[in-house]
Amino acid sequence: MTGRIIRIAGPVVEADRMRGALMYEVVHVGGGALIGEVIGLSEDVATIQVYEDTTGLAPGEPVERTGAPLSVELGPGLLGMVYDGIQRPLQVIREEMGVFIVRGASFPALDRKRTYIFTPEAAPGAAATPGTVIGTVQEGRFTHSVLIPHGMEGTIASVAGAGEYTVTEEIATILSTDGKELPVTMLRRWPVRVTRPVAEKLKPGAPLITGQRVIDSFFPIVKGGTAAVPGPFGAGKTVVQHQLAKWSDADIIVYVGCGERGNELADVLRQFPALTDPKSGEPLMERTVLIGNTSNMPVAAREASVYTGITIAEYYRDMGYDVALMADSTSRWAEAMREISGRLEEMPGEHGYPAYLASRLACFYERAGHVRVLGPSGKAGSVSVIGAVSPPGGDFSEPVTQNTLRVVRVFWALDADLAHERHFPAVNWLTSYSLYPDAVERWWNEHVGDQWGEMRRSMMAILQKESELEEIVQLVGPDVLPEDDKLSLHIAEYIRESFLVQYAFDPVDTFCAPDKQYMMMQLITDYACYGKAAVAGGMQVSVIAALSVAKRLLRLGAIPDADFREYFEETERRMKDAFQNPGGEST
Amino acid sequence: MTSPAREYTSVVRVAGPLMAVSGVGDATYGEVVEIRLPDGEKRMGEVLESRSDLAIVQVFGGTQALDTEITSVRFTGYPMRMVVSPDIIGRVFDGSGAPTDGGGPVIPGTVMDIAGSAVNPTARAYPEDCIETGISAIDGMNTLVRGQKLPIFSGAGLPHSMLAAQIARQARVLRDHEEFAIVFGAMGITNEDAQFFLDEFGDTGALEHAVLFINRADDPAIERIITPRLALTTAEYLAFDRGMHVLVILQDITSYCEALREVSAARDEVPARRGYPGYMYTDLASIFERAGRIYGRDGSITQLPIISMPDDDITHPVPDLTGYITEGQIVLSRDLHRRGIYPPIDVLPSLSRLMAGGIGENKTRKDHGAVSDQLYAAYAKGRRLESLVTVIGDEGLSESDRRYLTFATRFEREYIGQGRAGGRTITESLDAAWDLLSLFPEEELNRIPTDLIETYRGGESE
C-alpha cells in the first residue's frame, strides 16, 4: 500500500506504484505524512491533491494509502467547534501547536475524552433500520439523537444502559441480517463527497426568517431552500451571511469561511459567544459549527471545506433539525477547483474553469432541501444553503454566477452603486428574485397577517415604477412629471430609505421581527393609499411630504420591537387625521 | 525534508524566467538553488516543480547570460530564508535582500522562512484600535485600524506615494505611545519614486524606524516575487517577536502581479483573466493575509499596499482580486486630482471594512458611524444630481436638490480637499462634517439618529 512520489507541483503531487488505489482515497504523502486525496489515476500513477503546503517534499518520498475516502467525523461535540477545511480542530491545533499553522497536525475532530450522558430509547430485539433512534444525548440545549448508521440493517442486539459514555465507547450492538454482530458507537464517519440519504424530499416549507426585511418580505428563502448572494467586493456578501448566521431561525448553523479573510472568522468568534439566539436566548456559538479555511490556508483543503460543511449539516438534519449552511465564498471553492484542474493540465472550459464546474455546483446545492429523514420517526428536517458568489469585476455573466443561478431558487443581487451610497443591505430590488413567495405567503397569512402578499406586490410595483420614471427624469427633468408620478417617486423613497435600508451594526435594527416588518409595510402602503386619494383630490405631493406624520415614517427601523405596536397605532391614527383634515395638522 | 547541498551542471532548458535542470531526482519543492553563471556571477532561484529526473527552477536574478553547458546549480536543501535581528531597523536592501546602504550583512539573529506560515484564524485578535491619519476622507469615513490591510487604488501620475508617505508620517494611535516601525517593500518602482521615499523618510527621521527593500524598475522583474515576502517576514519578526507596531507599505502590487504572470506564461499555464494565473487570488492572499494582530503578542502589522490600476480600471484583475482580499480600499480619482483636490480620494468606492469595530463611543465619538453614513448618502445623491444637471440643466430642480448640489461641491473642496499641509484630528474631521451637514434640515439627515443630531449638530439649518 505504499507508493512513491514522482512529481510535485504546488498542491498537486503524482506518485507511482499506486495500482489499486481508489479514486478519492485519502493518502499520507511524504515523510511528514501530509494529508492528500487521490483525484486522478492512470495506470499505476495516482494524482493527489495535498491538503497542506507541499514545500520540502521530494520525489522518492513515500505515499501511504489509507483505503478510505475523505470523511468527516460525526457525533456529539461538533457544535461550537471551529474546523479547517478537512475538519481539523483549529482551537486544539492552536493550543497544541501555537498560533501559526504547522504541517502534519493530526488531531481528532471530536474530543475522545469528553463524555455524554446517554439515554437509551430503543429496546433489544427491535428492528434496526438506518435512522432508528438508539438513544439520545444532550449536546448543549440540543437533543442529539444517536441513530442507527446508514448501511446497518437487522435487529438491535443490545443497547447500553443510561450513563456517561465517550464517543468511541460502544452504546449498542446490531445483529445484521447476515448474522454479524456489529458494534455501534456515537462516533461515525461519512465520506464528504457522498450525499447522505433521506426518505423523501418534501415541498418547500416555512420561510427561513432572517430578520432582514429585504429578504423576508421581498425575496424570501424557505427552510430547505437555496440562495445565492453574488456581488462585487465590498457590496455586503459577508455581512449578509453573518446576519443570517446570527439571526435566522434555523436550529443549527454551519458557517463555511471558504477562502476568505482570517479576520472575518475572528469576527465571528469574537461576536457569537456574546450574542444570543433570538429563538432560545442561548449563546449563538452553541448552535454553530464553523469551518474556516481562509484564503492563505492550503487551496485543496478549501476545495474540501464546502463538502465538510454540508455533510455536518446533513448529519443534524437527519435528527430532524432545520440547519442552515452559509458558504462564503463559493467562488473561492470554484477557483480552488480551477487551480487544481490547471495543475492536472485538464482541458479548461470557460475562464479556465474545469468543464465539471456546473455539475459540481449543482450537486452541492442539490444537497439542500426540506426532507423526510430516514427511519421510523418520519420526522422532517431541512438544510438550507446560502452561497456567496464573488464575480470577477462584479460581472454576473461569469461562469460561477451563471452556473449557480441555474440551480438556486433565490437570488440576492448585490449592487456596487447601492453599497457606495451606503444603502445596505445593497440588495438590488429590481434584479433580485425569489421563487418561493407563494409558499411563503401562506405562512405570513397564517402567522402574521393576510395583507403580506398584496403589500409586497404593491411596494415592488412602486419601485418598478420609480425606475421607469427615473429614465424619464433623466431626459426631461423632474418638474414635468404629473403629481401622481411624483407621488410614486415620493413613496418609493420611503420604501427604500425606511424599509429596505437596514444597518447590520444598529443594535435595534440588526434584527426585525416579522410582525414589525408587517406593520412597517402597512404604514408605508397606507401612507401611499391616503396619498393617492389626496392627490386625486387635488393635493400637491409637496404638501403631503410636508405633513408632520410623514416624518414619523422616517426612522421606523430604530424603534424597538416592544414599542412598535404602540408607535404603529399612533402613527396610523395621526395619518388618518392628517389626510382627513390636512389644514388642521400641526407641522 | 532537508537534503544536503548538491551541485549539477545539467541545465537542459532556459525559457523566460525559468530553467530546467535534468538528472536531479530529489529536489524538494520550494527549495532554494544557487546558480553560478559562466562568468562567475551568482544568482538565486527556487524550485517550482520537482520530478524524478528534472527540476524546474525560477531564477530570481533573471535568466540572461545563463547557458546549458557551464552554468552550475547548487541545491541548498532549504526553502527561501532570511536573517533578521533587531539590527535590521534603519537598513536599506535591494529587492532580493542584499544591503545597498553600504552597511554589511545583517548581524545574524533569527533565520526565518520568507513564505511565512498562515496564522491560525482562531489565534487572530480582531483589529479595533483606530489609527488617526489626519486625513478626513480616511479618518472620518474610511477609518484605518491597527492590523488592517488597506490598499490605495491609484493610477499613473496620481499622488499615491505622497499620500502613503503622509500617512506613514502622521499616523498615530489614539492614547498610545508604543514602539513602531515602517517596512517599505518596493517592486518595480522608478528611481524617482524610490528617491522620494528615501528623502521623505530621511527628512522626517522615519528612516531610523524603517526597513526598506527596493526593487527598482530596471532590476530583474522576477525578483519582485520575493521582495514583498522579505518585507513581510521582517514585519512579522518586528511585530510578533519584538512587539512593535509595524506599518508595511508595498508599492506596486501591480508590478508584482506582472512578475507572477511572466512566470505563469513561461510555464504554459492556462490563464484566468487577462493572462494572469488562476492562482493569483491565492498568491495575493499569501501576502495580504500577513497583516493583523495575534492573541498574546503585543505587536501588529498594518498593510498599506499601493495598486496602480492599469487604465484606471478598477475591474482589472489586480485591483479586483486585491479588493476581494483586503479589508477595504482607498480609491484615488483622476478627476479630483485634475481639479486640484488633494488628497484626491473618491470616497464612494472607498471602504474600510474594519471601521465599525474601531470607532464610536469610547473609541472615537458616538456620532462617527452615523455621520459617515450620512456623508456617503448625501454625497452620492449630490453626485447623481450633478450628472442629471449636465444633461437637463438645473431649472427643474427643487430647493432640496439644490442643497445636495451645494453640499457635493463643498464636500469635495472643504472636506476631502484639505490640502497637503498638516492634518485634522478625528474630532476636527467630524466637526467639519457637521458643518457641511448643517446645510440640510433635520428630516433629511435620516441616516443619523435624532438624539445624535440634537447633541452634535452645531449650526442651524437655513
Ligand SMILES: Nc1ncnc2c1ncn2[C@@H]1O[C@H](COP(=O)(O)OP(=O)(O)O)[C@@H](O)[C@H]1O
Ligand atoms: N447590512 C449592512 N449594514 C451595514 N453595513 C454594511 C451592511 N452590509 C455591508 N456593510 C458594509 O459594507 C462593508 C463590506 O461588506 P462585506 O459584507 O464585507 O462585503 P463583501 O463580502 O461583499 O466584500 C462592511 O464592512 C460594512 O461596512
Ligand SMILES: [Mg+2]
Ligand atoms: Mg466578503
